[in-house]
Amino acid sequence: MCFVSFVVKIPMVSLSPSPxxxxxxxxxxxxxxxxxxxxxxxxxxxxxxxLAVFGGVTLIVLGLLCGIGPFFTQSYQTxxxxxxxxPPSAAHWLGTDTLGRDLFSRILFGGRISILVGLVxxxxxxxxxxxxxxxxxFFGGKLDAFMMRIVDIMYALPFTIFVILLMVxxxxxxxxxxxxxxxxxxxxxxxxxxxxxxxxxxxEYIEAARALGLGKRRIIFRHMIPNILGPIIVYTTLTIPxxxxxxAFLSFLGLGVQPPMSSWGVLIxxxxxxxxxxxxxxxxxxGVFSLTLFSLNFxxxxxxxxxxxxxxxx
Amino acid sequence: xLRFTFRxxxxxIPVLWIIITATFFMIRFVPGGPFTAxxxxxxxxxxxxxxxxxxxxxxxxQYFDYMGSLLRGDLxxxxxYPNRTVNEIIGDKLxxxxxxxxxxxxxxxxxxxxxxxxxxxxxxxxxxYMCSSxxxxxxxxxxFVLGPLFVLTFAIHFQWLxxxxxxxxxxxxxxxLTLGCVYAAYIARLTRGGMLEVLNQDYIRTAxxxxxxxxxxxFKHAMRGGLLPxxxxxxxxxxxxLTGSFVIETIxxxxxxxxxxxxxxxxxxxxxxxxxxxxxxxLIVVLNLVVDIVQIWLNPKLKFE
Numbered sequence: 327m328c329f330v331s332f333v334v335k336i337p338m339v340s341l342s343p344s345p346x347x348x349x350x351x352x353x354x355x356x357x358x359x360x361x362x363x364x365x366x367x368x369x370x371x372x373x374x375x376x377l378a379v380f381g382g383v384t385l386i387v388l389g390l391l392c393g394i395g396p397f398f399t400q401s402y403q404t405x406x407x408x409x410x411x412x413p414p415s416a417a418h419w420l421g422t423d424t425l426g427r428d429l430f431s432r433i434l435f436g437g438r439i440s441i442l443v444g445l446v447x448x449x450x451x452x453x454x455x456x457x458x459x460x461x462x463x464f465f466g467g468k469l470d471a472f473m474m475r476i477v478d479i480m481y482a483l484p485f486t487i488f489v490i491l492l493m494v495x496x497x498x499x500x501x502x503x504x505x506x507x508x509x510x511x512x513x514x515x516x517x518x519x520x521x522x523x524x525x526x527x528x529x530e531y532i533e534a535a536r537a538l539g540l541g542k543r544r545i546i547f548r549h550m551i552p553n554i555l556g557p558i559i560v561y562t563t564l565t566i567p568x569x570x571x572x573x574a575f576l577s578f579l580g581l582g583v584q585p586p587m588s589s590w591g592v593l594i595x596x597x598x599x600x601x602x603x604x605x606x607x608x609x610x611x612x613g614v615f616s617l618t619l620f621s622l623n624f625x626x627x628x629x630x631x632x633x634x635x636x637x638x639x640x
Numbered sequence: 641x642l643r644f645t646f647r648x649x650x651x652x653i654p655v656l657w658i659i660i661t662a663t664f665f666m667i668r669f670v671p672g673g674p675f676t677a678x679x680x681x682x683x684x685x686x687x688x689x690x691x692x693x694x695x696x697x698x699x700x701x702q703y704f705d706y707m708g709s710l711l712r713g714d715l716x717x718x719x720x721y722p723n724r725t726v727n728e729i730i731g732d733k734l735x736x737x738x739x740x741x742x743x744x745x746x747x748x749x750x751x752x753x754x755x756x757x758x759x760x761x762x763x764x765x766x767x768x769y770m771c772s773s774x775x776x777x778x779x780x781x782x783x784f785v786l787g788p789l790f791v792l793t794f795a796i797h798f799q800w801l802x803x804x805x806x807x808x809x810x811x812x813x814x815x816x817l818t819l820g821c822v823y824a825a826y827i828a829r830l831t832r833g834g835m836l837e838v839l840n841q842d843y844i845r846t847a848x849x850x851x852x853x854x855x856x857x858x859f860k861h862a863m864r865g866g867l868l869p870x871x872x873x874x875x876x877x878x879x880x881x882l883t884g885s886f887v888i889e890t891i892x893x894x895x896x897x898x899x900x901x902x903x904x905x906x907x908x909x910x911x912x913x914x915x916x917x918x919x920x921x922x923l924i925v926v927l928n929l930v931v932d933i934v935q936i937w938l939n940p941k942l943k944f945e
Binding site for chain 2: 479481483484486487490491494495567571574575578579591594595597598601602605608609612615616619620623624
């Protein structure tokens with residue numbers, strides 16, 4: 327049932343100094359160790375992970391290209407019917423499609439939509455998952471059992487089928503797409519957050535907050551969630567590729583983003599239809615999409631290793 | 641064990657009921673019906689059609705009629721294919737989809753477990769890096785990119801296989817490989833992780849100390865525990881393969897139920913949509929239950945949680 331079974335334990339304060347920095351017997355002022363926050367430790371671990379760094383850099387480059395690039399390239403809509411589909415050349419780096427539109431700028435524009443869907447839908451999933459998991463874990467008891475039972479049952483439902491139905495019946499609206507995908511992807515987040523909340527619930531600082539008479543909402547959102555940010559960030563990074571994959575899956579079936587807008591899924595669908603004559607229409611969008619998923623997964627794995635005490639010890 | 645199975649079986653009933661009811665009403669509240677197609681029909685014909693299919697009755701009557709016939713195993717007539725029942729269409733198309741699904745699952749299991757075990761046994765060697773990185777590629781190249789790429793390479797460039805269709809045994813190769821590869825990648829990662837954990841345990845050392853050969857240690861002693869994560873992945877994995885076949889059937893033009901489902905949703909063929917959703921949901925929910933039971937049977941620790 328629960329196939330995602332990583333329980334990430336994060337330290338409140340990272341106490342383990344790295345082995346090459348054993349405190350000397352006599353402490354001179356220069357040698358006084360400054361404290362390392364959890365984030366500082368995680369950052370230095372992350373920087374050592376080449377694949378994660380590669381993923382991060384690729385994502386930044388791709389993000390910048392898709393974000394700013396379209397202002398400088400040819401318009402993605404400019405048609406040139408006389409030109410038609412041409413293979414990659416100096417004028418059109420990645421070639422043109424059957425309507426003579428520049429593929430490079432189309433990929434950049436498509437990327438905007440794909441990334442936007444990925445971010446917004448993940449945010450929806452994040453908002454639902456964190457709130458649900460936090461409430462369930464914080465209150466515990468019967469409410470917790472009931473809420474988690476619902477999650478268990480929903481895990482077993484064929485959600486992709488429902489998303490397809492939603493998209494077919496209620497028009498292929500991009501906002502609906504955000505919510506439909508977000509509503510599917512929150513379950514695992516809820517489980518992870520609940521587990522984390524349950525482990526920190528009994529800690530002294532939460533008791534102190536209670537003793538000070540803070541409200542439950544304030545304790546959850548102001549004191550608990552900031553302390554479990556690590557696992558939340560890790561899992562968010564791993565949700566984005568899943569969301570983008572679902573969007574592309576829907577677009578490939580013709581149910582996702584609609585023309586004149588395009589996304590990577592739409593470009594791949596078009597490319598697959600015309601690949602017999604024009605291979606570049608499939609290979610480049612598919613390549614960029616796969617590269618993005620790669621980078622996100624590597625970065626997510628790297629973050630998990632960097633923030634996870636268990637794995638950083640061995 | 642028996643009590644657990646029975647309790648879970650009882651739980652399936654409300655879950656399926658919710659799915660059926662939700663889908664039924666969702667479909668009815670959408671704008672546009674099955675007969676608002678390209679060519680408009682005159683009001684009289686429309687009324688006749690609606691009367692014929694019972695669409696003129698009040699909604700709750702339609703619901704109870706449908707549930708009644710569903711209990712008798714009758715999924716009703718199709719709205720778009722005249723003179724054909726949903727049962728017939730499903731009976732026609734389901735075997736193809738099941739064949740595709742089962743071969744793909746077998747491909748995924750064999751490929752994934754082999755690669756994962758190799759990677760775990762030869763940890764931190766070039767063999768491990770090769771297996772692990774090809775698994776990462778498998779996860780990041782989605783089926784709808786991999787499938788067309790396979791077609792481009794093996795069907796169009798080398799002309800070894802057909803680009804589409806579902807006739808001879810050789811037509812099974814590309815679709816099943818495409819669908820299987822993605823899940824093989826997940827399974828390889830899970831197998832590697834599970835095997836690594838198990839191979840460090842005391843009972844493996846004991847087995848080695850007693851002089852068991854390496855092959856026996858890996859296959860007899862380690863695999864039973866090391867494959868547990870794979871078993872728990874099978875539930876979502878099977879659901880993924882079933883829905884993944886929608887795309888595969890579109891790419892390779894396979895006359896299966898997945899393509900039929902997507903088409904029927906586009907066509908607003910109410911009864912066919914309902915029928916396929918019920919079928920897929922039942923399959924997924926029941927297979928999940930089977931996976932849960934197998935899991936507990938293999939790992940008695942879970943029973944106490």
